[in-house]
Amino acid sequence: MNNKKLDRYLGLMEKNLGAISASEKAEIILEIKSHVLDALENSESTISEILASLGEPEQVANKYLLDRGLKPQKPSKRPIFKWLTIGFLGTFFLTLLFILILFFRFTPLVKINSNGIYLFNGIISLSSSSSNKKELNKIIKKRIKTKKLNLSDILVTTNNIKLNLSNSDDDIINIDCKYNGDAKIIQNSNFVLNFKNSEDAECNIIVPKNIKLKINAKNGKINFEDIENNIVTNLKNGKINFKDIQGNVSANLKNGKINFGPKTNTMYNYNLSIKKGKMDEFKSSNNPNAYKINLHVKNGKITK
Amino acid sequence: MYFVMDSIIKNWSAQIRKGYLDLSILTLIDVENKIYGFEIISKLKNLGIEIKEGTLYPLLSKMTNQELLKTKWETEDIKGHPRKFYSLTPKGKQVLLAMENKYNEMATKLEKIKKSKIKKED
Numbered sequence: 001m002n003n004k005k006l007d008r009y010l011g012l013m014e015k016n017l018g019a020i021s022a023s024e025k026a027e028i029i030l031e032i033k034s035h036v037l038d039a040l041e042n043s044e045s046t047i048s049e050i051l052a053s054l055g056e057p058e059q060v061a062n063k064y065l066l067d068r069g070l071k072p073q074k075p076s077k078r079p080i081f082k083w084l085t086i087g088f089l090g091t092f093f094l095t096l097l098f099i100l101i102l103f104f105r106f107t108p109l110v111k112i113n114s115n116g117i118y119l120f121n122g123i124i125s126l127s128s129s130s131s132n133k134k135e136l137n138k139i140i141k142k143r144i145k146t147k148k149l150n151l152s153d154i155l156v157t158t159n160n161i162k163l164n165l166s167n168s169d170d171d172i173i174n175i176d177c178k179y180n181g182d183a184k185i186i187q188n189s190n191f192v193l194n195f196k197n198s199e200d201a202e203c204n205i206i207v208p209k210n211i212k213l214k215i216n217a218k219n220g221k222i223n224f225e226d227i228e229n230n231i232v233t234n235l236k237n238g239k240i241n242f243k244d245i246q247g248n249v250s251a252n253l254k255n256g257k258i259n260f261g262p263k264t265n266t267m268y269n270y271n272l273s274i275k276k277g278k279m280d281e282f283k284s285s286n287n288p289n290a291y292k293i294n295l296h297v298k299n300g301k302i303t304k
Numbered sequence: 305m306y307f308v309m310d311s312i313i314k315n316w317s318a319q320i321r322k323g324y325l326d327l328s329i330l331t332l333i334d335v336e337n338k339i340y341g342f343e344i345i346s347k348l349k350n351l352g353i354e355i356k357e358g359t360l361y362p363l364l365s366k367m368t369n370q371e372l373l374k375t376k377w378e379t380e381d382i383k384g385h386p387r388k389f390y391s392l393t394p395k396g397k398q399v400l401l402a403m404e405n406k407y408n409e410m411a412t413k414l415e416k417i418k419k420s421k422i423k424k425e426d
Contacts, residue, residue: 031341031361031388038342038387055358063359067366 005047006036009057016061019070028064136178136200144173144187146208151191153212158195161220162202167209167227174206250294257301260293268293272302280304327407328353329363330400333373333390340387364390372396 010029017025032054039050054060062072106120117126154173156163168174173191177183181198185191195201207213207229215222215233222238224231228246237255244263251258260282262268267290270282276299284290295302332347333339339347341361348355367373374393379386392400 027388028361028365030386034340034385034387035342035357035361037385038340042342042346053357055356060358060362063362064365067362068369 003047005051006033009051009054012057013061016058017064018061020064020068032060136180136202138179138181138183138198140175140177140179140183140185142173142175142185144175144191145171146173146191146211147171149187149191150189151211152189153214154191154193154207155214156193156195156203156205156216158201158203158217159198159219160200161195161217161222163215163217163220163222164204165213165215165222165224165227166204166206167229168206171208172206173208175203176205177201177203179203245293246291248292248294250292251296253295253297253300255299256297257303258295258297259303260295261304267291270295273297274302275299277301278303325353325355325363326367327400327403329360329367330372330392330396330403334392334397334400338376338389338391340389342387344390367396372399 010033013032014025014029017028020028035054036047036050039045040047043050045053065072106123108121109119111118111121118124119126175185175193177193177195179195179198179201181195183198183201184194184196186194193203193205207227209228211229213224213227213229213231213233215231215235217233217235217238219237220235220239221241222233222235223241223243224233224245225241225243227244230247230249231242231245232250233240234252235254235256238253239257239259240251240253241259241261242249242251243261245260246263246266249260262282267285267287268282269286269290269292270284271292271294272279272282273295274297277297279302282293282304328348329344332344336343336347341364344364345355345357345360364373368375368390371393373390373396376389376391377386378389
């Protein structure tokens with residue numbers, strides 16, 4: 001006798017008999033089947049009615065389990081509830097994590113100090129200076145007599161700098177700098193001004209004539225104006241301006257612009273190179289007394 | 305008013321039923337000597353004792369595990385389907401006897417309670 005409903009019913013029952021041994025399960029199923037067959041033979045009821053009067057297969061199976069002191073199997077929840085729970089808990093914990101991060105990143109909400117007002121731990125800053133630079137809170141002002149020093153050269157090394165160099169009429173090095181961090185001044189056969197341990201500096205330096213100038217900086221703007229010195233300068237990124245120079249110049253710039261304004265009635269021999277960029281035309285002189293101007297830019301411009 | 309009474313009686317009947325059912329089934333099996341599930345249901349129904357099929361079979365299984373009943377599968381003839389026949393074990397007969405005694409005891413006590421009142425009024 002082939003009946004889908006009966007088979008389905010018995011299948012569900014068997015599934016829910018769980019921990020009962022296989023042989024006992026088989027016997028139970030067989031007895032229920034036998035009952036159904038008897039009921040069909042001896043009454044007018046349909047299979048559906050007979051199965052209905054037996055009750056839900058899960059419940060009948062549970063009764064067998066209970067009577068043996070076994071735990072009835074829980075009705076299997078549809079998996080969607082499991083996933084909804086996971087989803088909810090996951091979202092909840094992610095939100096919590098997000099709030100914690102916000103809390104640590106954006107507090108203190110308001111901080112006021114001498115530099116300005118900072119909101120949300122510095123995300124919004126209303127500081128007195130509009131620039132991004134750290135405040136230049138240190139000052140060097142020095143006048144050094146160089147006559148007795150027998151200086152060969154003046155060396156300035158910096159990180160970020162705004163440097164103006166010009167000549168003095170005497171033998172005095174005049175340093176007027178604003179900076180942060182540390183600055184070193186060494187005076188022996190060469191005069192060294194070292195801003196390597198500071199981030200930013202703004203300097204006006206007046207140097208005596210005819211001493212070799214070596215200026216090395218990472219980033220910034222260097223202006224040489226009206227100088228009668230030989231100059232060697234290396235700058236990574238930025239701008240170098242030469243105006244009215246009476247001396248040999250060797251300048252290396254990685255990225256940026258070199259502007260060379262020749263002094264009138266002065267002869268220069270130009271050796272210019274640029275890897276990527278543009279170069280203006282400079283009139284070179286072959287005169288042996290001409291000042292040798294070597295300007296090398298990797299990426300950028302050389303202009304008049 | 306009757307609605308409340310109805311539910312009170314229903315509750316009480318349900319409580320009584322459980323013990324009464326066990327006794328009824330064991331008695332029936334004892335009387336018939338050998339009987340299968342569907343027959344038990346039919347005969348109890350004819351006597352006015354209602355039992356759900358989904359309750360009986362697990363109960364028979366329990367009693368078998370308690371060694372009150374023993375079982376045997378028999379097929380009527382070549383064409384028929386196998387049926388599981390139940391009969392009482394010696395232990396089952398003892399338990400049945402004890403239950404009957406207990407049941408009679410309860411009935412007797414109930415009578416005594418009624419009689420005690422009549423005595424008072426004498």
